[in-house]
Amino acid sequence: MDVSLPVEATKLSPVLCLASASPRRKALLASIGVMVEVMPSDVDETPREGEAAHAYVERLAIAKAQAAVLKTTLPVLGSDTAVVIDDQILGKPIDEQDAAVMLKKLSGRRHYVLTAVAVVGPKGVLSCCVTTVVKMRGISQQEIADYWQTGEPADKAGGYAIQGLAAVFVEEIKGSHSAVVGLPLYETTRLLCQQGVPIWAGYYQQR
Numbered sequence: 001m002d003v004s005l006p007v008e009a010t011k012l013s014p015v016l017c018l019a020s021a022s023p024r025r026k027a028l029l030a031s032i033g034v035m036v037e038v039m040p041s042d043v044d045e046t047p048r049e050g051e052a053a054h055a056y057v058e059r060l061a062i063a064k065a066q067a068a069v070l071k072t073t074l075p076v077l078g079s080d081t082a083v084v085i086d087d088q089i090l091g092k093p094i095d096e097q098d099a100a101v102m103l104k105k106l107s108g109r110r111h112y113v114l115t116a117v118a119v120v121g122p123k124g125v126l127s128c129c130v131t132t133v134v135k136m137r138g139i140s141q142q143e144i145a146d147y148w149q150t151g152e153p154a155d156k157a158g159g160y161a162i163q164g165l166a167a168v169f170v171e172e173i174k175g176s177h178s179a180v181v182g183l184p185l186y187e188t189t190r191l192l193c194q195q196g197v198p199i200w201a202g203y204y205q206q207r
Helices: 007-011 023-031 053-071 096-106 141-149 165-169 177-181 185-194 201-206
Strands: 016-018 036-038 076-085 088-090 110-121 124-136 170-174
Touching: 016 023, 016 053, 023 036, 023 177, 023 185, 053 076, 053 110, 053 124, 076 096, 088 096, 096 141, 110 177, 110 185, 124 177, 124 185, 141 165, 165 170
Parallel strands: 016 036, 016 076
Antiparallel strands: 076 088, 076 110, 110 124, 124 170
């Protein structure tokens, strides 16, 4: 999937506030013609005791959107992604050792990627959570060490980026590829349309 921003799109008026600093989410929205203003939200991402993974990511997506809603007149989108294996939520690695532990756990196995989206607008708070199953091939210790040196795993849930260099580790995927990248575009489009956010508007404005 090409999630690069069209050059012309960077000059268009935003129709949505994105409560995330993720360049991947911004580019995914641009790919469907939705220009955004970026307003990252700082929320506590600590899971609650006994909290299910889907409830955790949806709660954070809503919290991020609600944290930004008073700072803009636009509808706000918040999102959160978690990698889950053996009922354990894998967040962003804190260091090289942490990333190595995560990737070794994922090596040769299937895991779940849960991405939640929340859009706050005229219809209130609308949200959903999408689950994608990803199967990794076996990954050697040397590959894990080399991958860390690229710098890519440091800010990624589960310690890898499916749209980046780690694509070579992915044997199989069942579900939404864009959800693993950062936003499930089918479900996101549905929520945006319900909130009156125009889809493809960026492409209309270019004509």
